[in-house]
Amino acid sequence: MDIAIRPAHPTDYQTLGDITAQAYLQDGLLDFGESDEYLDELRNVAKRAAAAEVLVAAQSDRILGGVTFVPSGGPMADIARPGEAEIRMLAVAHEARGRGIGEALVRACIDRARTTPRCTRIVLSTQRTMHSAHRIYERLGFTRTPDRDWNPIPHLDDITLITYELTL
Template structure:
């Protein structure tokens, strides 16, 4: 079967929220485990869908993962500047990994960025330990931008996020 990338529908918000939260938890990406406040943000697909475009990867009716595409700044942008789109919260369920869902989601975001008038670049933040995601980004032509690395929680100095960009 083929993986289909399409916008999330309201009936999938809960499932995608859990896929996203589980991906971050099981990969050890949240410092405080189940008590991490960021889990609420990861689970809030309805909030993301109201402020940006949330895409899902589906195969044979099964939801494999999702991503948030921020075409032109707004409340969901972390690092995007004028003329940049941003990719946020890429997550693939364990059962869907290694099948191309993550790469298909990133490609869909790049395609949407290319179709966005005035967009010249796609940017994203990632954690150091997200090596599988780094390989996807690099394979698709993204390059590291160390000068833009940042810390979302300045009180914890070991949470620096790495940044990547793709010039369109």
Template sequence: MDLVIRPADPAEYTALGEITAQAYLQDGLLDFGENDAYLGELRDVARRAAHAEILVAVRGDVLLGGVTFVPAGGPMADIAGPGEAEIRMLAVARAGRGQGAGEALVRTCADRARALAGCHGLVLSTQPTMHAAHRIYERLGFHRTPHRDWNPLPDLLDLALLTYELTL
């Protein structure tokens, strides 16, 4: 069966939230494990959907993963400036990895950003240990923007997020 990227159905929000949370937990990306405050944000797909576009990757009736696409100027943006869209919370279930879902989700975000009037870039933040994701970004033409690297919790953790940009 073919891989399909489409907007998430609200009935999928709970499952997608759990896929996202488990991807971050299983990959060791949350410093406080199950007690990490960010885990609640990862699971709260409905809140993200109120302010951004949630896309999912499915094969048949199997939900493989999803991403939050933030159009230019959206309230869910972390680093996007004027004329930039942003990718957030890309996650693929362990069982769905290696099937092209992550790359297809990123490609779809790039296509959506290109379709936005006045949008000239697509940006994202990533953790230094997300090597498979970095390979996808670089293969699709994203380049590192070290001058934009940042720490979302400077008072609590030494967590420098790396940033990437795709010029459209």
């Protein structure tokens, strides 16, 4: 598998935004009231790249997936506390799944967290139904942190995100 994990270039943004939006839509993860607004967020890779590090998995010139790595808080952090990095918006194109791309992207984030000054932990939020992602996180040593589970849309009780952490 000749997949390279690298920082996203502006020429990758449209493709990665489409992959991310399609991954969430095809997996049935946008079935709540604000889905259109969040769909715009998923597509807006330029906004993420201005506030965090966006990585892509590429094979030759073809983008197969991506992830947002938030090294130390800022506007892209949802749950990170001081000394924590955060993983956001992990997505792999449907036709590229099952090839280890999601795991490679998460490993790249772990490597970046280990080289981030004063970073002692990496955290993430995920939906309850993202079982494939949960398996990746657990295989890489992440543990559930139920005390940090949260709801991004408080008036919709069924959107509680579950959380994981990895101590570095």
